[in-house]
Amino acid sequence: xxxxxxxxxxxxxxxxxxFMQLDHARQRRLLRRSLIGGGIRWQWVxxxxxxxxxxxxxxxxxxxxxxxxAARTRHTRSTNYLSGRVGVGKGELVFTxxxxxxxxxxxxxxxxxxxxxxxxxxxxxxxxxxxxxRHDSKPVDGVEELDLKLSVGASFTL
Numbered sequence: 001x002x003x004x005x006x007x008x009x010x011x012x013x014x015x016x017x018x019f020m021q022l023d024h025a026r027q028r029r030l031l032r033r034s035l036i037g038g039g040i041r042w043q044w045v046x047x048x049x050x051x052x053x054x055x056x057x058x059x060x061x062x063x064x065x066x067x068x069x070a071a072r073t074r075h076t077r078s079t080n081y082l083s084g085r086v087g088v089g090k091g092e093l094v095f096t097x098x099x100x101x102x103x104x105x106x107x108x109x110x111x112x113x114x115x116x117x118x119x120x121x122x123x124x125x126x127x128x129x130x131x132x133x134r135h136d137s138k139p140v141d142g143v144e145e146l147d148l149k150l151s152v153g154a155s156f157t158l
Contacts, residue, residue, distance in 0.1 A: 001025075013043040017051070028143050032060045037079060048084040055079045055100070061140050069140040076103045077110070091119035091126075111135040124157045 001024075007017040016038065023033040039053015058074045083096040095115040102108040111134070118128040134147040 007041060015041045017041050017053070019055075026062075028147070029061045029063060029140050030059065031062050032058075034058050039079065047086065048082070051079075051081045051083070053079050063141055067141040069138075075108075077101060078103065088117065089119070091117065093117050105138075108138045109135075110137070121154075126155050128153045128155070 001021070003019065003021045005017055005019040007015045009015045017040070018036075018038040020036045021034070024030060025033075035055050035057035037053050037055025039051055041049055041051040044050050054076065056074070056076050059072070061069065061071050061073075063069060063071045077100045079098060079100045081096055081098045084094075086093045093115065095113065097113040098111065100110045100112075113131065113133040115131045116128050117130075118126050120126045130149075130151045130153060132147075132149040136143070136145055139145055
């Protein structure tokens with residue numbers, strides 16, 4: 001996965017952004033996904049942001065010959081997100097959640113949540129719990145609608 005995002009402030013709390021992404025994920029039968037888009041980003045409160053925009057995506061999937069889903073697709077989606085950083089005790093919760101409905105078929109929605117809860121163990125060490133939830137209301141043949149990944153990590157500073 002390669003994701004690049006460029007932003008420019010318009011005012012103290014409002015900005016515009018453009019982004020692009022390249023993705024490959026065999027477990028989702030995804031040989032290639034490329035997208036480009038742009039939109040606005042608004043700072044709702046200190047460390048909480050809301051964004052909305054438009055993106056065009058093209059995908060190529062590894063599917064059996066008689067699959068219901070097309071092996072190559074190109075769609076336009078609305079992309080909307082909530083992103084933030086919240087203190088939790090001495091640690092912090094950092095999250096971003098996206099909701100991306102397709103314009104021509106509003107019930108074709110993709111949702112992604114990335115969250116990390118990090119807690120300091122000392123001045124030089126911390127522990128984190130990471131959650132990634134991906135939901136696709138219209139996945140390709142052989143791929144589940146819901147994908148959930150939970151991991152635990154530790155970091156050390158020398």
